[in-house]
Amino acid sequence: MAYGDGIFETIRVDSGRVAFLQTHLARLKESAVFFQLLPKDFNWAEFCRELDNVIEKIHDGVLKIILVRKYQGRGYRYTTDAGSEIIMECYGGKIPFGWQLDPADIGICSTPCSINSMLAGHKHLNRMDSVLASGEVQEKGWDDGLMCCQTQVIEATAANVFVVQKNSILTPEISVAGVNGVVRRILVSEPSLPVREVPQLTLSDCQNAQALFLTNAAKIVWPVNSLTVNGRIIRYDLTNPTLERVISDFRNRLSC
Template sequence: MSTYLKCWVNGELQATLSVADRGLHYGDGLFETMAVVEGAIPFWPRHLKRLRQGCARLGIEGLTPDRVLGDEIVQVCTGQERAIAKLIVTRGTGDRGYRSPSPQGAPTRILSLAPWPDHVDRVRRTGARLRYCDTTVSRHPTLAGIKHLNRLEQVLARQEWDSDFDEGLMCDNHGLVIEGTMSNLFAVSQGAIMTPDLSQCGVAGIVRNWVMEQAQAMEIPLEIGGVDPHRLTHADEIFVTNSIIGIVPVRQLADRDYLSGTTTKKFIDQFPY
């Protein structure tokens, strides 16, 4: 049974699309998962910017103008106290084969609304329990940073546990921690924060970028680089981020327990929702 409240395809209230859509055949597209809070999406400009950057990277042309997308977002969010909006953009329909249609037709946009998940309030209150995943993240600098539709690595990683943990950390084939299956990672050591380098793989999250901006504004030292499990074991604090959970302290990773410390709290206190 679907958990979606409503779905719009190319601006029309419906839940069907062409079987020739390249998003279905090849994962040829991008998506944004966004928090709806009190009838609006707090980070909508950031989501839109990342979406357009991803379209440019993949060469998806003809995305709907900002004004039209904004109007559709307003329509979806109006009257919603808390919900999740998801916007998918594919290259549209095409014939068989990997080669992009020439000329390209109009992209397909799918906008859906889903209920706010119950677990968000719990993990914000209690902290998250994390594990390491056996499934790794492939290095692909061309796709690094963008939120493309190819998520099979995350699907396989998420199948590794049931309900004992809230999130799983994924490493690359060099053993460096890159991200969670659905979140970005920060560690705190002696008041400074570090986060994995995403130039080779991983998703550059909206809240991750917000945290880095806040760190600069609050003059908190920030390191972007290689993070291996050893560094996390010896970190003072760890927290994970995404657009739905916001900023969540980690209370357990593998065999070690962590406290939600003062540095993590500084970011939580500044977070807008």
């Protein structure tokens, strides 16, 4: 796992049902091909059969699939025949949906989000920025924290961020930094929802929002209660109709 040179997926399983498996697998495949992480003759059908066997054993929890390039020796150079390693980790235990949790109290991390247009979007393993930001979140006692590039908000440490302004839902484009999360992918491709990707989401967009919510593949949609900026606490409307519509949309998709 040298140099964080790999990708991963974190997949929610509840009551034996896997949330958005096809979207996860599509992203894994897309990134594996992009980063040349697998031999050309890799058997995806066989991999999916093995995956099914693993999933059968999880009733509630999270399945993590990690795909890393194998290294032979020192340095960054790799041989295309070096192959890769697929690791599957299961973390059991029922995970509450975000909307069942207390809404999140979040802050702004001082660790910047790493910028690289070639890595942006992919769920790769170069996540030292997220780890350091997560350290800040723990130290401050927040539920999560926003990560920025200068004055632009990109994402939370382990979630995408969405801002409700009037009847629109805005989220930053993932073109130079950030992860294109699975729930985010579904949200931006859903024509019935007023989600719009913007080239730049500023901190004032967040401060002036009616509602704010976070998304990831484990908690799905997590409403934000408050955002602390330089000691000032901004509170959001937890009964905002647009936010409620997003939640009910995902409840329907997950039939819960």
